Amino acid sequence: MGVPRAGKTRLAHAHAVRLARANSWPVLIIDSQGVGNFKNWPHAVSVEDAKLEIWAKRTSCAFIPKSADDVEALVNSVLTAGRVNLLIDEAAYWLSSSRGRGGALVRLLRAYRHAPANVLLTTQHLSGDVPQEALSCAPTLYVFRCTSPAVLDRLEREFGTDRHLVSNLPQGQFVTIRTGF
């Protein structure tokens, strides 16, 4: 998480690529805003196309969703079939939508280890739209520069993070917070 252009998407992308090389599972990128970081990735044109690439052909791809339905459909497939490294860029919006819909994405955050799948999320703001379920599943947090007092308060309160350090991180640097084993 962190302010725009801090390097969140680059780091998540690098992690996804390394995971894919290690576990030989394809990478599925939910490219929420069609950002330049994924411009060189092959893009699936529909949910069905994405499923075909990932689970039939076992090749990596990105997908720009048109609606929350698209995201829910793909996440349900991750829950059911697993064996994928899932990266959701700017996940807060989908988490907010998913929670309101009793959604698959929130369930995935609880159960991703059993899917099995790896889940990488980026978000600009650790706000109410990132539900407690996302933090209760003991994720590893990569915290880039954050400047919002509310976010700094929460990081300090819940993880003991040095707010001065976080608010002054240069571009491309992050603090790692491991909450699990």
Next chain:
Amino acid sequence: MARKPKPQKLRDAALARVTAGESVRDVAASLKVSPTAVRGWMRQGKPVAATTPNVEPSNNSIGTVDDEDPSDLFTKQAEPDAELHAQADSAANTQEETTATTEPAGPRPVDPEVVVDLFEGVVGMVLRVVVVGKGATWTPELERACQFSPGERNRLRATAPYVAEHVGSALNNSPWVGVALFGFSALEVVAARFALVKATVPVRQLTPRVADAPDVAPLAGPSVAPLNRDPDSFGEPMQPTPTPELAAGPAKANFGI
């Protein structure tokens, strides 16, 4: 007597840990080599990628982003698996049974969180300002994301003049193409009207409406005013009019959408 690790193994271990995000200094200290040596190894060639996804940097360590070339992933990762695909497809039927509502397909919605931080800092309160791109379409998701709770509405209503002034000046200084304010009846701004035009709303047009708003008791009913009200109920449509006293100065924030 313990054997000294071979230089190649030291190099690979150092590069793998630096790649995973550990600092050069920490890696050098733990491997009992100099930071200069580690930096030299880094310059010599591409760092060794972490082969184990569970190799993670230590807690509270500071890491640096590096890039990975994904092109080797665009070919087959594993053997095609028809059964796995059938499993993934079967999830569609499960979703149709459990999803209570469906959303119409439409333009990709804009994340409204981008601008909330600014106004938390500038005005010291939560003001949900949403930026949408020119030509964007109002979506149900966007509408729900901008709804205020009764507590938020009361708090905003109590400080409306201050909020209006700061929002007005931000709009005039901003290079964005549209700003919308929602769920705040004292300001009486129709969100959809502003979502599609460049917003240079003068404060004067906002403040009189705020001054006219009567003091009211805290709301007890539903928190959301319908957003598709008749725009004529708010008087003349607001036209973008430059206000010299508000136009000075550069934009104070990069909204970085």
